[in-house]
Amino acid sequence: MSKKVLVVDDDADVRLFSVTVLEENGYTPLEAEDGESGLKMIKAEKPDLIILDVLMPRQSGVRLYRELKTAKALKDVKVIILSGIAKKTFLRSQKALTEFGGAQIPEPEIYLEKPVEPDELADVIKKVLG
Amino acid sequence: MKIKKLLFVTKFEELGFDALRSLLSLRKSALEHVVFVNVIERDRVAMRRGKGYQKDEEIRLREAANIRFIDWAENLFEQGMEVGVYIVVGSLVPEVIQASRKEDADLIVIGRSHKGVLEHLYSGSDVTELLRRAYTPVLVYKQLSETAISVEEPFERPLLAIDWSPGSLRAVEYIKAIKDTVQEVHLVHVADERALKGPSAMAIQKTRKEARDKLDEICESFEAAGIKAREHVYIGDPDEEIEKAAKDCQATMIVLGSSAKAAWVEKFLGSTPRKIAEDSIYPTLLIAPEKADE
Numbered sequence: 001m002s003k004k005v006l007v008v009d010d011d012a013d014v015r016l017f018s019v020t021v022l023e024e025n026g027y028t029p030l031e032a033e034d035g036e037s038g039l040k041m042i043k044a045e046k047p048d049l050i051i052l053d054v055l056m057p058r059q060s061g062v063r064l065y066r067e068l069k070t071a072k073a074l075k076d077v078k079v080i081i082l083s084g085i086a087k088k089t090f091l092r093s094q095k096a097l098t099e100f101g102g103a104q105i106p107e108p109e110i111y112l113e114k115p116v117e118p119d120e121l122a123d124v125i126k127k128v129l130g
Numbered sequence: 131m132k133i134k135k136l137l138f139v140t141k142f143e144e145l146g147f148d149a150l151r152s153l154l155s156l157r158k159s160a161l162e163h164v165v166f167v168n169v170i171e172r173d174r175v176a177m178r179r180g181k182g183y184q185k186d187e188e189i190r191l192r193e194a195a196n197i198r199f200i201d202w203a204e205n206l207f208e209q210g211m212e213v214g215v216y217i218v219v220g221s222l223v224p225e226v227i228q229a230s231r232k233e234d235a236d237l238i239v240i241g242r243s244h245k246g247v248l249e250h251l252y253s254g255s256d257v258t259e260l261l262r263r264a265y266t267p268v269l270v271y272k273q274l275s276e277t278a279i280s281v282e283e284p285f286e287r288p289l290l291a292i293d294w295s296p297g298s299l300r301a302v303e304y305i306k307a308i309k310d311t312v313q314e315v316h317l318v319h320v321a322d323e324r325a326l327k328g329p330s331a332m333a334i335q336k337t338r339k340e341a342r343d344k345l346d347e348i349c350e351s352f353e354a355a356g357i358k359a360r361e362h363v364y365i366g367d368p369d370e371e372i373e374k375a376a377k378d379c380q381a382t383m384i385v386l387g388s389s390a391k392a393a394w395v396e397k398f399l400g401s402t403p404r405k406i407a408e409d410s411i412y413p414t415l416l417i418a419p420e421k422a423d424e
Contacts, residue, residue, distance in 0.1 A: 010215070055203050057165065057214045058233065062207060084196065089204040096210030 003129055004045060006030040008038035008064065009053040009082070014114070018051050018082070021118050025125065035059025039067060042074060049129055051121075052108075054083035054090060061085075062093050069105040078128050080110045082121070087111040131307040132160040136237040137266075139167045139226050142195070144241030147202050149271050153239065155283045157211075159308040164206055165214040165233050168195040169225045192217050223259045230266050239269045242408065258404050261388050267304060267417045268388075270407040281382045284413045285311045289381035291372045291402075292319050292345065296419035297387020302348055304417055305385065306355040314358040316379040317345050320368040338363050368402045369409075376412050388416040 005027045007018040015031050022029040030045055032038035036058040042050065050068075054061035061081060068074045081090060091107065098104050110124045133156050138145070150164065175188040195217045203213040216229045230238055240257065257270055269284075285308060292298045305315055319341045345361035352359035362379070364371040376384050388403040407414045 054207075055200060055213060055215050057216055057229075060207075060212055060214060063212055084200045085204060085207065089207050093207035093210060096208060100210050 002026055002028045003048040004028045004030060005049045005051060005125065005129075006032060006038065006041055006045065006047040007051045008032045008035065008056070008061070009051075010034055010056040011053070014053070014082070017118075018121065021121050022125070024118075025122050027125070027129075033057075035061060035064035038064055042068070042077065047077065049078045049080065049125065051080050051082050051125075054081060054085040062090065062097075065108065066094065066097060066102065066105060070103050079108045080112065080124060080128060081108045082112045082114060082116065084114045086113065131236075131304055133236045133308055134160045135163040135165065135233060135235050136161065136239055137165050137167055137226070137230055137233060137235040139169070139222075139238060139240040141168065141241070142198060145239070145271055147205070149239070149241075150202065152282055152284055153269075154209075155285060155311050156308060158310040161211075163212040163214070165216065165229065165235065166199045166202065167216045167226060167229050168199070168218075169222045170195075170217070170219045172219060172221060175219060188219060222256050223263060226260060227263055230264065235266055237269060238264060238266050239271055242270060242272050255404075255408060257407050258401075261404060261407065261416055261418070265418050265420075267415060268407075269383075270414045270416070272411060272413055281413060283311075284383040286313045287316070287380065287382045288312060288385045288415070289316045289318060289372070289376045289379055289383070289412075290385045291368070291375075291387075292317055292348065293368075293387065294344070295387045295389065297389060297403075297417050299387070300420055301385050301387050301415075301417040302351070306352065306357065309355055309357050312357050314360070315352055316360050316362060316375070316381060317348055317352075318362045318364055318372060318375040318379075319345055320371040320375075321363060321365045323366050338365075369405045372402070372406060373410055373412075376410070381412060383413045383415055384410055385415045385417070388418050 005022050007015050007029060009015050010033050019029040019031060030041060030047060032041045034056045052061045052065060061083065065079060068077060094105060109128050112124065138150055170188065170191045174191065175184045177183050199215050206213045218225050226238060240260065260268055288305060290301055290305060305312060321337055321341055341363045342361060349359040349361050362375055364375055372384060384406055386403045386406060403416050407416055
């Protein structure tokens, strides 16, 4: 059975791009358009990998990532961040949330800044999923 | 009634990051989430004869807004805040209302309307339309305008205009909920000019005294909540007197209750909240009564 990969991004064009790359490489893509619906889908579908945007309505990737990594049942799900937000900003935001009393959380497996080439995305997915 | 989440609606030309920065003092109260909204008006990308739908223009406008929002969002994320974004094609007011509902926002921040006189006459302003339809409080910010005062912290010294309407009484509770951000509140009631035509000086003084006593009660409730409060009674035209009171008190913002009057009623009878929201040099916070529908 092919591995399930959830794409969480509010931009329909980016979702289409990622879904196409996933299908062409034999994965089963799933889609969510914001952090809140993404979390519901993660709980329901238990994907093998999440490709996560940062700046989204309702719940950002910063908070969703934090929720994943602090939930016992979800913390081992692998995450690739794919965003226009710089990696250093993402890491600083997580540091700030830790300083405000949140838990210390690990860095994401891979952080890609948009835009990416299809081959680059396919390669990192293969690398992360083994 | 705390302000945990605000919707920052901008077309960029009228409201920039400086305006948002000035609102971050609300973090002392409860603010933790900012949602950016940019609505690309449909007619900017609409079908044109021989051209069809201008998809390229839509992409260009979306990306221009996205790049700006990413820059602003990075600043907020690094402070540990939560940030969201909506860039949509449509009509401003329905899209803002929809985003506000989806996000369950506590405050909508919007710039002064840029419609021309004729557009105002026929369709009313975006701000008027938003005030009429939104249950969520609306802050009309006057940042990048020739006729606006520069305010570092708008919520520091609000002038609350009280007319005993449900909206203005709800505003009292709204301000109490952000007490950690407010330094001092000035309450003003503008009595009708007709009160001056009473049968005697005693009758006029009585009107003033009654209004003061009622304001005193509200001041006491503010003091009990830990906010310094002062009351004032002005007499005359509310639109003018509220503006004068704001100047006299060195207020940083005007707060008013608003009502969900129909647009045509406003057009013919006028509305103090709308006029102040549109014309005042001060940022204006309008609070609808609890049961208004979105």
